[in-house]
């Protein structure tokens with residue numbers, strides 16, 4: 356589904372942020388990328404949908420190298436990928452429903468009276484996703500009045516509006532308390548199992564990674580130092596990644 360071959364990236368001449376990264380990510384699985392701060396987790400995730408350009412290597416999505424796509428093919432490819440962010444990236448003064456509608460394919464301009472530019476079908480779909488995320492009672496509340504965990508679920512609903520096949524999440528639970536973090540991870544797990552989505556998540560919490568990941572990739576100083584099922588992530592492997 357998603358394969359990376361010998362991907363390297365440096366932001367400047369001196370330091371390589373990603374060094375010869377190769378990995379395969381399967382459909383319907385949760386792949387968690389762990390590693391110390393500065394290891395290259397965000398860089399790798401952002402490379403996957405070409406938010407940053409790479410120096411060399413291949414990124415194959417369904418067999419197509421995303422680094423060689425022209426603009427219209429790139430747009431098609433991006434439609435397959437939803438993003439979820441640590442800081443939610445919501446428009447705080449807008450309602451939950453308005454923020455979720457913002458994820459609609461094609462993106463529409465943010466104008467006053469935003470609801471009127473979305474079709475009934477889009478609004479019904481957004482409301483259904485809001486319900487799925489357990490946020491029914493908040494649909495017409497402003498996002499600024501929500502808790503972190505609730506905001507993150509709005510972020511997931513927004514990502515789902517364009518029916519992605521892949522969801523990339525950069526530290527989606529780093530700002531959340533353990534209970535809210537579990538709730539968000541449970542949602543990601545159900546998207547993988549029930550909707551067969553490909554989920555790639557960066558996490559700082561090794562315990563959460565072990566609990567939720569089908570597949571763990573350990574990065575250290577830009578290199579893959581662990582790649583295996585979560586059951587194989589033992590104390591020695593954790594030391595290799597973090598010590």
Ligand SMILES: Nc1ncnc2c1ncn2[C@@H]1O[C@H](COP(=O)(O)OP(=O)(O)OP(=O)(O)O)[C@@H](O)[C@H]1O
Pocket residue numbers: 366367370372390391392393394395396397398399
């Ligand atoms: N825009 C940038 N310009 C220059 N160097 C950068 C830039 N972004 C990241 N880096 C460098 O690339 C390396 C990897 O950074 P990255 O943000 O991918 O790490 P990370 O694993 O996500 O860390 P964290 O856990 O703190 O989020 C670091 O050495 C960082 O300083």
Ligand SMILES: [Mg+2]
Pocket residue numbers: 396397398
């Ligand atoms: Mg990061």
